Amino acid sequence: MLSVILIIVHVGHSIQSASKANQLSFGEQIPIDMSRVETIKTQKSEYSSESTVQPIRSIRIDGDIILGGVFPVHSKETRYYYGNKICGDIAETRGVHRVEAMMYAIDKINNDTDLLRGMKLGALIMDSCSTPAFALNQSLDFVRDLIGTSDLSGYQCNDGSVPTEKQSFRKSVAAVVGGSYSSVTVQVANLLRLFQIAQISPASTNNDLSDKKRFEFFARTVPSDHYQARAMVSIAREFNWTYVSLLYTADEYGDQGADSFKVAAKDTINGTYRQICIDDSKRVDTEKTKETKKAITELMQKMQSNHDYGWGQVVVLFANTDSIQKIMNITSQVMEEMGEWTVNGKKKKIIWLASEGWDRNNKNYMVDNLWKAADGAIVLMLKSPSIPGFDEYYKSLRPGTPTFERNGWLKELWREKYNCRFSDDPEWAGKERCENKTHTGSFHADDKVQFTINAVYAIAYALDAMYRDECPSQIVQNTWITRNSPKISNCDALSKIDGNKFYKNYLLKVKFNEGDGPASYTILNYQPDLDENGDIESNSTKAPYVEVGEWLEGQLTIKHELMHWNVRNNKLPLTLRVKNPQPASVCMEECKPNQRKQITDNCCWACVECHPYQYKPNDTTCIDCDLGLMPSPDRLRCEPVNDLVYMEWATPYAIIPTLLAIIGIVATIFVIVVFTPVVKASGRELSYILLGAIILSYLMTFILLAKPTAITCGIKRIGIGFAFSTLYAAMFVKTNRIARIFAQATRSAVRPCCISPLSQVGLTAALVGFQFGYCLIWLFVKPPDVKKDFEMVGRSTAVLTCNVPDHHFLYSLIYDVILVVLCTVFAVKTRKVPENFNETKFIGFSMYTTCVMWVAWISFYFGTKSNFMLQISSLCISISMSANVALICIFSPKVYIILFEKHKNVRKPDGEYMLSKRSFNNNRANSTYATSDEPSQYTSLLAEQRRKSEYSSTRKLSQPSTGSSAQDTFL
DSSP: OOOSBOOEEOBTBOEEOSSOEEOOOTTSOOOOOGGGEEEEEOSOOOOBTTBOOOOEEEEEEOOSEEEEEEEOOBOSSSSEEETTEEEOSBOIIIIIIHHHHHHHHHHHHHTOTTSSTTOOEEEEEEEOTTOHHHHHHHHGGGTHHHHTOOOGGGEEOSSSSSOEESSSOOOOEEEEEOOSSHHHHHHHHHHHGGGTOEEEESSOOOGGGGOTTTOTTEEESSOOHHHHHHHHHHHHHHTTOOEEEEEEESSHHHHHHHHHHHHHTTSOBTTBOOOOEEEEEEEEOTTSHHHHHHHHHHHHHHHHHTTTTTTTOEEEEEOOHHHHHHHHHHHHHHHHHHOOEEETTEEEOOEEEEOTTSOTTOGGGGTTTHHHHHTTOEEEEEOOOOOHHHHHHHHTOOTTSHHHHTOHHHHHHHHHHHTEEOTTSOOOTTOEEGGGOOOOSOOOOOTTHHHHHHHHHHHHHHHHHHHHHHOGGGOOOOOTTTTTOOOOOOOHHHHSOOHHHIIIIIGGGOOOTTEEOSOEEEEEEEOOOBOTTSSBOTTOOSOSEEEEEEEETTEEEEOGGGSHHHHHHHHSOGGGOOSOOSOOOOSSOOOOTTEEEEEOSTTOEEEEEOOTTEEEEETTEEEEOOTTEEEOTTSSSEEEOOOEEOOOTTSHHHHHHHHHHHHHHHHHHHHHHHHHHHHHHTTHHHHHHHHHHHHHHHHHHHHHHSOOOHHHHHHHHHHHHHHHHHHHHHHHHHHHHHHHHHHHHTTOSSOOSSOSHHHHHHHHHHHHHHHHHHHHHHHHHSOOOEEEESSSSOTTSEEEEESSOHHHHHHHHHHHHHHHHHHHHHHHHTTTSOGGGTHHHHHHHHHHHHHHHHHHHHHHHHHTTTOHHHHHHHHHHHHHHHHHHHIIIIIHHHHHHHHHOGGGOSOOOOGGGOOOHHHHHHHHHTTOOOOOOHHHHHHTTSOHHHHHHTHHHHHHHHGGGGGGGGGSSOO
16 A cells, blocks of 8 residues: 655646646636625624624535535533534634635646646635544534535525425535544544545644554545654754653644654664663643642652752653643743742743644734744744745635635634724724724744645546546547637546545545655744843844754754854843753763763762763773873773883982992992002901992992883893892802801811802802803793883783783892892801801891891782882882992991091910911011911810811921911901
8 A cells, every 4th residue: 555645846847647747826816706706694692791793603615526525623621512512713724725725726626727637626614623522523514425415514504494405416525634633633634534425634633643544535645643753863862861751631633742752762763872761751731720730749849859960951842732731821820829940040941843733823922921832942843935926816805806805713703902983883883894804914824834735646647647537538639729628528537436446546546746746844933022121022023933954754953043042142131141052951061081980870870980081982981001102082982092001210219329330330349449548458258249249239229210112121130130039149158158167167177168259159159040040041941122011000001011020020039039048047047156266147137137138028019019110129129228228337337447446456375376476577567457367266266175286287288378368257
């Protein structure tokens, strides 16, 4: 089955019929045959308290083919009665304009020589009074002939006796144009389908009307609410309104429109899913004022209580035209009772996002203070270009002309609009004559005028196509010879139309040339002209509705600078302007780029911080970037890290260790200079090794503080372990030698092995060589290089460091720790040697201090892992302190005696084993300690009886050692 929605035509352009396209001129005046016009009036009923004018129930225009029409000429408010049915005020735009649009289209068709040649269209137009039940009763006139009944209005009584027919033949209705309200259209369609009468609505948008199983003879020239709801969702997304309320009327139009919006609010549009949440949904019956007021009050109270973010400030409105006036009236009352409030300079109020049921030509929306409730409303209107021909036609209507007199509702409109009376009306004091009144000022036709004309033309083209197919022999060609030929007899197929064939085979196949698509809306913004006091300007000539955009087949265009909040904000002095005047309607302000949304309930959320190294693939998720990458400023992706840091010389972390190292180097050089004579006299080899190791330890500070490179990293891995192993290996050999000498002395007079200077150096070299060899193998297995560490100070900054972890660096110190422990053990074992051999006490003190210091340093080193500069600085200071301890504890006593207590620079007598005077004098001349030789050290600990018995052999042993005695006491 073909689409129900007919393609909308640009009226004023060419319209092509089944056989030939002819240009239509909608601006010309058309002569009317008054013999074809009949006004049918009902029995008298009360019009007003001061009027006995008979209300018009329907109008009929005679013709060969009759088209029905159902329009809301009156509102459903109680004013006067058609029998027992309630009707209200006359509606000029949605009622009279549409009636005249249908008549205008019929006139144009009847004067088109190529369309329905020889056939004339007539009309039977009913007033629905905007009420479904009344419209259903009115529509019975369309089927009276089919069901065998007569319309009483088709008869007249000349003298009150037996009535006689005014006309001898009544024709059935071929098709019906209407209704307007969806609730009315549904009722009329249910009736017409029973008699297979085709119906085209120029205004009803209810989605249910697209169901061909229920409404198999219905069509329309307007899009359904499905498209309107999508357009409203697009507008909400454009202004970032993610949290709105919904207010709709309890009828077919409101229910279906609200359902369409709820579905569209959750749809993915153009691949983008950005849900619009409905905070509250209110279904109201505007006939029940208290319930409606309660619903609106609840909406505004919630706005006021959650004003920090403007929750639910936007209210989506689906309501029919009559209900909107009541809603505005109640909203105005609630606003007056609650008072206005502002937040951050913004005035808070409801911003209506209204469907096309909002009538921009209805001035009743703005009477008194109702404009305050409607101010700023965003209104959808079906895209309907102005039709110049109809505008001129309507403005030419004046009392006494055929086009005026055929429509009895025009007289009623004139009475209401101009507060006047006609010559045949009862005498009313103070009333002017209506015959003198003509249309003046600006004119805005109803938005559905074009769609009404389209509906009439659709039926006409379908009839023309059926005429040509069913009665081809009766078609009179339009030539200059036959143009004024007499009318032929009616076609039988058009006298009694087969509704099913007409609808399916002809009506649904009608297409208009140069037509618009089915889903086009104009977006209006209500901006009343206000004076300096904020009141509406009474004498303003500015149009209150400003066109701010359009929605065309899914594509939205909005001119933000024309929105009322921007227009009014720009009119304020600079000091009073608001930075962002756009009203907000969100559950929560948008989260910052470094935050994600944590959905709570009813589509609300809380903002949760993402970690600094995380990016957001969507609004609700944070994901870690890989190492070496950090999130971009907008947190949508990861980018390489360009910020590279390393230890810089100008920082306090580098300056302090550097100063300590320099001071240590200077002090060591001073010791070498002062202590050189001593070194020459007493074990210079190991002393040089000790002092060299101390200087090397100080130099490692500069390697550690330098920018990491492959070379510096290699030196670091070898140098630290090598410096410490050299230092502690020499101390270990020294303490071990003394321990072995005294241990051997208690057992035997045989000299221990490997106690000569050369042996001592060899042992030290062997111990250091093991460390050095291990480090070389390590360098071969893991060549030195640099890497970027993204975890040391955070992923936002890469630290340039060596390519081995910290715990690998400590592996090279394990051997040094073993040497320290062994050296400490032997220092403890030799702590009780005689005073002349108390150097081991200083070595022991040095080892005790080193052990405590290293334990503390290891804890501090790993505790400062998050601050690489502090970590490196602590390592440098620890190395310098280890060197300081060795330098001070071992060499400071000697330097002190040399410089300040030279009188102690002699060897005290030790019984019979005193040094010879020559040796003493030689030592004194060289400013050195007077020390015993190596054998005397060895034999001094022998038992007294053993020394006496072996005096001669001991003396022989002591003679050759006098030349080297100065090498053995202090090493």
